[in-house]
Amino acid sequence: MIIGDFFKGLFLMIWRVATDQPNPKTDLLAVFPDWAQPVISAVLTVSPILVVFATLFALTTLLERKGLGRIQNRLGPNRVGPFGILQPVADGLKMLTKEDIVPRSADALVHFLAPVVLAVPTMLAFAVIPYGHNLVPVDMDAGILFFFAVGASTELAIFMAGWSSRNKYSLLGAMRAIAQMISYEIPLIISSVSVIMIAGSLSPVGIVEQQGRYMLGGLVPHWFVLTPWGLAGFLIFLIASLAESNRSPFDIPEAESELIAGHLTEYSGFKYALFFMAEYFGMFAVSGLAVTLFLGGWHAPFEFLEIVPSYIWFFAKLMALVCLFIWVRGTVPRLRVDQLLNFAWKFMLPLSLLNLVVAGVWRFTAVWDFPGAVLGRWILCAVLIGVPYVLLGRTLSGSKKVTQRIYRFAE
Amino acid sequence: MLGEGIIKGMVETARNFVGSYSDPERLVTVEFPEEKVPAKENARNFPFLLFDGDDAAKGLRCVACQICEKECPPQCIYIVKSKDKKPDYVGKPQFYPAVFDIDVSVCMSCQICVEVCPFEAIKMDTEFELSNSDRFGGLLLDKGRLAKSNEYYHKIHSTEATEVDARLAAEKAKIEAKAKADAEAKAAAAAAPKPTLKPPGPDSAK
Numbered sequence: 001m002i003i004g005d006f007f008k009g010l011f012l013m014i015w016r017v018a019t020d021q022p023n024p025k026t027d028l029l030a031v032f033p034d035w036a037q038p039v040i041s042a043v044l045t046v047s048p049i050l051v052v053f054a055t056l057f058a059l060t061t062l063l064e065r066k067g068l069g070r071i072q073n074r075l076g077p078n079r080v081g082p083f084g085i086l087q088p089v090a091d092g093l094k095m096l097t098k099e100d101i102v103p104r105s106a107d108a109l110v111h112f113l114a115p116v117v118l119a120v121p122t123m124l125a126f127a128v129i130p131y132g133h134n135l136v137p138v139d140m141d142a143g144i145l146f147f148f149a150v151g152a153s154t155e156l157a158i159f160m161a162g163w164s165s166r167n168k169y170s171l172l173g174a175m176r177a178i179a180q181m182i183s184y185e186i187p188l189i190i191s192s193v194s195v196i197m198i199a200g201s202l203s204p205v206g207i208v209e210q211q212g213r214y215m216l217g218g219l220v221p222h223w224f225v226l227t228p229w230g231l232a233g234f235l236i237f238l239i240a241s242l243a244e245s246n247r248s249p250f251d252i253p254e255a256e257s258e259l260i261a262g263h264l265t266e267y268s269g270f271k272y273a274l275f276f277m278a279e280y281f282g283m284f285a286v287s288g289l290a291v292t293l294f295l296g297g298w299h300a301p302f303e304f305l306e307i308v309p310s311y312i313w314f315f316a317k318l319m320a321l322v323c324l325f326i327w328v329r330g331t332v333p334r335l336r337v338d339q340l341l342n343f344a345w346k347f348m349l350p351l352s353l354l355n356l357v358v359a360g361v362w363r364f365t366a367v368w369d370f371p372g373a374v375l376g377r378w379i380l381c382a383v384l385i386g387v388p389y390v391l392l393g394r395t396l397s398g399s400k401k402v403t404q405r406i407y408r409f410a411e
Numbered sequence: 412m413l414g415e416g417i418i419k420g421m422v423e424t425a426r427n428f429v430g431s432y433s434d435p436e437r438l439v440t441v442e443f444p445e446e447k448v449p450a451k452e453n454a455r456n457f458p459f460l461l462f463d464g465d466d467a468a469k470g471l472r473c474v475a476c477q478i479c480e481k482e483c484p485p486q487c488i489y490i491v492k493s494k495d496k497k498p499d500y501v502g503k504p505q506f507y508p509a510v511f512d513i514d515v516s517v518c519m520s521c522q523i524c525v526e527v528c529p530f531e532a533i534k535m536d537t538e539f540e541l542s543n544s545d546r547f548g549g550l551l552l553d554k555g556r557l558a559k560s561n562e563y564y565h566k567i568h569s570t571e572a573t574e575v576d577a578r579l580a581a582e583k584a585k586i587e588a589k590a591k592a593d594a595e596a597k598a599a600a601a602a603a604p605k606p607t608l609k610p611p612g613p614d615s616a617k
Contacts, residue, residue: 067428070427070428070431070432071424071427071428071431072427073427073430073431073437073438073439074431074438074439074440075438075440075442078442327421327424327425327428328421330424330428331417331420331421331423331424332417332420347413389413390412390413392413393412393413393414394412394413396413
């Protein structure tokens with residue numbers, strides 16, 4: 001009887017998740033005694049997240065290697081399984097069976113803890129992202145704040161890894177990582193503050209709900225990216241999130257041509273795999289937040305497509321962003337440290353602060369009520385963000401004139 | 412404007428990405444074990460021993476003079492000279508190597524053995540699939556594994572092989588012509604009335 005109820009509850013849960021219905025877990029939880037329900041509920045929430053994102057991680061590594069290969073006119077991995085689709089399995093097995101080497105002079109405890117401390121916050125960040133209409137692991141009022149709080153703690157883990165390895169390359173990489181992540185955390189947060197200002201909410205669920213309207217007969221979604229401040233904020237967020245997830249062109253912490261592998265130098269086997277996984281999980285989390293803040297979360301791009309389950313839209317947007325990241329990685333070479341920091345402090349920070357002002361202007365011009373008000377508002381905001389962009393860009397890139405080099409003493 | 416270059420670069424990489432699917436000419440990858448490109452004419456890695464005809468034991472050009480063994484900088488050649496002699500390509504009796512080993516794990520592919528060989532007996536090969544589970548015995552190539560036919564030489568380095576063949580043929584023709592002249596001189600001497608106490612000329616000493 002209980003077994004029958006269990007399977008009925010399980011089936012109902014899967015059915016309700018698949019069809020976007022609320023409270024998918026209730027029937028399954030009713031099978032269990034009261035004291036066990038919170039634990040079972042948490043397990044039921046957490047395990048799909050881990051499974052889905054671990055699978056996505058495996059898929060993305062393959063996609064990245066294939067995509068980068070094609071960008072460079074190569075084939076990419078094609079040996080394991082048809083078209084190389086089993087390559088992640090082979091990689092995983094290799095990582096698991098490799099020897100775990102700890103340097104003799106390393107601080108063994110911190111060296112061991114660093115990958116764990118890195119993996120935990122990246123997974124915690126998944127907790128507040130709304131994946132679908134009724135698929136929110138933890139519906140927090142200050143979810144965005146929570147996201148940035150746990151996101152910022154990854155820096156500690158990276159520095160732990162760099163410091164405990166007792167290797168100059170590890171330490172250099174870790175110090176670069178700290179400089180980079182702290183610099184880019186600020187534009188990342190400020191660009192999302194503009195969304196928070198407009199939405200008036202720190203809750204990811206609330207922000208997604210505000211983007212659920214459609215204009216012009218259901219053809220234009222009310223996503224924040226489709227406003228002048230939203231587009232600028234999205235681009236700033238995207239660039240800062242590239243830096244936050246240590247991806248090319250901001251991969252200077254593990255610049256393989258300069259620092260071997262930065263803070264990963266002394267890691268091998270599954271600890272290395274954990275770092276690698278945490279990096280990708282961080283990328284998924286920050287892309288998920290970008291989707292939530294700017295790209296309408298789980299809402300469909302057109303009103304008539306709302307019949308498609310909401311989580312499909314969320315993951316489609318997430319994968320689109322991941323593909324964009326891979327595309328950028330295949331295109332842009334790595335920055336120098338000084339270029340990176342100049343870019344963060346002299347360009348990203350002023351522009352993101354300005355974007356706050358533009359978001360405010362957008363908010364208060366909403367009450368304009370005269371013919372052509374919409375167009376005037378658009379132009380005003382676009383100019384407010386576009387002109388400083390051009391001017392700041394000019395100071396950043398045009399400060400040095402490239403001239404013919406003269407060798408005065410070698411002639 | 413800032414960001415223009417990135418857009419241009421992204422367009423270029425996108426063109427590569429799409430192009431690599433639509434235009435197979437773009438893909439330069441040769442999937443090695445299944446498809447192989449023939450080695451370039453000037454490719455060379457390890458030495459091999461040349462033989463004429465079909466029988467490697469009979470036609471081996473090496474006369475075990477051991478010059479290559481002495482010149483080899485990493486000392487990877489080991490030769491044991493035979494006790495008996497066998498005829499070479501012009502029919503002259505010569506020693507032959509009873510043992511001729513090259514340790515290709517030591518060989519540095521310098522080609523000095525090829526350059527010092529006066530008999531055109533050792534040449535450079537293009538065979539590179541030499542991986543072996545036995546790193547000592549498996550990479551110590553003996554006479555049997557080193558001996559390759561002249562046809563094979565023509566196949567891998569045809570220009571060079573043609574030139575070598577022409578030179579050897581010219582040499583052989585010269586020797587034969589000389590032998591013929593000697594024989595004729597001898598016959599003439601035999602036909603002529605027996606001279607009295609003619610000292611043996613340089614010809615008959617040969």
